[in-house]
Amino acid sequence: MVVVELIQSLVFFGNSANLVRYFLQYMHYSVAQSSNMLTNFMGTSFLLSIVAGYINDTVLSTLIAFIVYVSIELLGFILLTYQATHSNLLPSENETPSYIQAAVLYIGLGAIAIGIGGTKATLPTHGANQLDPNKQNLISSFFNWYYFSINTASIFAATLMVWIEENCGWGWSFTISAILVFCSISIFSSGSRIYRLKQPAGSPLKGLIKVIVASTRKTIDAAAVQVYHNDKEQSYAKETSYNKFKFLNKALKDDTIEVSQVEDTKAFLGLLPIFATTIVLNCCVAQLMTFSVQQGNFMNRKISNFTITTQSISVIPLFFILGTIGLIEKSKDLYSNTGATYNKFYQPLVRMGVGLTLTAVSMAVAAVVESWRLAELNKGYAISVFWLTGQNFLLVLSEVFAVGGMLELFYSDAPNGMKSVSTSLSWCSISLGYFLSSVLVTVCNSVSGRFGQAWIEGQDLNHDRLDLFYALLCLLSLLNVILYVYFAKRY
Template sequence: MESSGSSKAKSITGGEAELKLCDAESKRAGWNTFPFITGAMALLMLAGTGWMTNLIVYLIQEFHVNRIDAAQIYNVVNGCFCLLPILSAIIADSVLGCFLVASVSSSIASLGIVLLSLTATLNSLRPKPCGNNKSSSCKDPSNLQFAVLYTGIVLSTLGVSGVRFTIASFGANQFESQKDQSTFFNWFFFAQYAGYILSSTLIVYIEDSVSWALGYWLCVAVNLIGLVVFIVGNRYYRHETPQGSPLLSLARVLVASFRKRKLQLPLISDEFYYGPHGLNKEVDVPPKRNFRFLNRAAVKADGDTKSDYSIAKPWRLCSVQQVEDLKSVIKMIPLWSSAIFLSTPIAVQGSMTVLQALTMDRHLGPHFMIPAASVLVMIMISGLVSLALIDRLGSSFPLWKKLIGSPPTVFHRIGVGHLLNVLGLIVSALIESRRLRTAHLHHLQNVNNPTVPMSALWLFPQLILVGIGEAFHLPGQVSLYFQEFPANLSNSATAMVAATIGISYYLSTVLVDLVRRSTGWLPENLNNGRLDCLYWLLAGMGMANFGYYLVCAKLYKIKDGSSNSGLPMSDDVGESKMRS
């Protein structure tokens, strides 16, 4: 009897342990993780963009950097901010996982912002202030001061970049249904934008009007709190084993096709590799004849496969499906390149608008002055309002239907974005012409750092147009890539847009440097220059790029081979993916 009772007790104990285990598992993933992931993202973005948004002003005022050079540095940092997340995503997918990459990146960001805070706190780490506002009396920073400054910028940029996409992907992996994922992404990016807006207003105001040191140390504190919030939620997270980045499979196709470039293409389909199961082919037809040089990557050769028919040499043999995936990406390159040339003028416009604001009257009443970097928040605000309106209107647009005769497609949406941004550049040129006339009227051409008696609120119309344009073309691009990319590469759609913006920032630095070397449009004192001419040049380039986009869109064939009108702007699947 005692033995029987003991056995029953063990059974009950075992059952309770199993129930506790099931209960613990039920608390993992899902909406339990939501407050930790979105809260961490909002805090990390608040800290990351808090120093980045005001970087131009900090370099000019505290390190005596030339105004155009400061704008160039700002564009390079923003380029890294958009391109480096792709590298962090590859590392997370292939080796470390999203949680570890995001945690390490946040720690690196904290270290970088600490260095920036030290440059703002310790007088020995920045040059002495200029005397009497004359550039001739400004002392250049020492090599040590520049080293600490740029090390802080590099580490901060690396850290913030490593957080953005990895936390987004990590959060999406906590949900099973597409509906929950779509809802998560909506709130996740709302938290990210809220952090950006708060940093562009509150943090920037503290840096400009109270103390650079206080603003930067506040960024350090917020970044550390965000890291703690993210790590505390670890008990609720579901971790997935890295399976390898799909972007690497595209690289393997390129390498394999180059290594087999002298190989004769076979005439029968059985000589191509279709997958590890041989007969259960992923694609039951030979590779298509477009981009035929890539088909060699799928040709089987001696030693390419193992006894179980799996690939023995991944960089010498790829499946037909992998080859076709790369072809579908290559087919998108012309449209993608038109987006690069669309974003390049926007990058130039953003940095130059901050320089314009520095020369204008930014007072709102007798006691408040708008920080120069804060004017850019109008792009985000107008973009968010426009997105909400577009989302509510959907594909109805009665005026559009009257003019075109059919509902708008994603191609139409992107095209409208092109035209709105050209219009924004034209408005920028007209506003700058008025600012220059006002400066000349008051004889401010030869005055160092003058304030032109013209309100900085005049800059808002051009920024509002940029925001509305982005509400059209950026989601339109993501939606197009999601619908046209292979299923296993759908998550790379956001990376494509990020790469577009990142490359455009680098191209903008090249363009500005070329204009500065070949013309007199961009001197240190903008009142002596012709920034309006640069805007007119960008508007002309924008119109030429719009024509290029129209040609690319006209020639493009969607997956099913029909015309591009088959991609409605409000496609349910496209819209839910677009928001992610």
């Protein structure tokens, strides 16, 4: 699963990192259209993971589901390869695409988005299903190495794949992507005889909705009658060791509701507040792909006579992150060899708390660096682009702790029939984080513009106040940490 995810992430990040240039140079869309197309493509890919997760839990086994999703993705890359290598499917110079040319592009992108969303919903759950659910250390290690593969793919995507696109053309990029996707299908299918497969058990949301409706109806009935008696509900209330969502206990007054359905509903609803607190993290990560790149364009990017690209700076922290994940796994092994039980530090909720805290620290560092950059610029001096490494490292490190912990938590604590849907919430958080970023920029500019100058509305960051926007994100991240601690203590 780790190798297959590495291939899938390499294909996804390798193309999306530079896809704007394909829209601009090959399809002749405007800058604004190209940017929106890219964000829509990435957002749709992550959001489709929720749909795929529901299908996995309801209709298809993870084995069949993966082959279906990735086969659709393969067809998408084949279609884009054909378009990129045939001039009749590309617009002429200075002309926008025709309806047919645009349709081919959107169908190809849509098919790829289905494949990406499907694999994100399938691989983590399928991999964890192969392990003993009673051995939490193994499940934790799997998700760490799963995230390790994503970061490794990001390094190759930002270097090798981007170089191929820039020097060999997009026809080669799409062709190589199609070959890699086919390889991922072959590697995944090779283990079909030994996989531990969990068959879908029908729609998991039906039971959840049924419990909520029944508890609401019985609450209204009890308020009208003011007295009620139900042995099943009272027995359950005495036996349960927690008091979360006690109002759902009233659903047991309905003879068609089982105790297991109430427990599953409580388990899933209990994950939602934790999920909500991760959106701010991904909102901050969005700045890594947007404003940080623009900052680097105004900084000193020279090493001797060689000028480096700003995007390549993001690769440096990834190497440290790979080492960090290895150290975490090594420390877990050393700790387990002492005969001690599962260390609290490695628990998902603790790791997520560390990750969210590091997010606030990274935004504070970003605000300081940008303020210093502007001050030195006013003196006629451009600071080194490597000063962005600190904030990038902290932000990527926060992802390692938070996303790794979130995947483990959402898998381990999800109801048995909702493993894929719950795990998909991790990817849905990324999509909502990008959306929140756009909303914050708009609101921030609107409010700050009323008091003088909009912070980040201009075309030139040298005349904007990005440092104040970073400070705002730091404050929001701190408030988010407080909110997370509140929910985590009551989880």
